[in-house]
Amino acid sequence: MTFWRAWEPGMRVVVRYRNDEGSFSDAVGELVLVDDNGVEVATKHGPVAVAAADIALGKRVPPAPIRRR
Secondary structure: OOOHHHOOOOEEEEEEEEEOOEEEEEEEEEEEEEEEEEEEEEEEEEEEEEEEHHHEEEEOOOOOOOOOO
């Protein structure tokens, strides 16, 4: 079993994945979906679907800091 399969929707995570250009990108936000095909993360810029084969690293992260005015 891969590490991300133990995650549950609602967790805040960061996922490092290989993008279409061959370099790496990070998706940080709330985990929306976890299945055999990969994960979906709701980032502040919108949802990011990451295929299982493209996931390089990932971990749980603390809640986002509260913005001050």
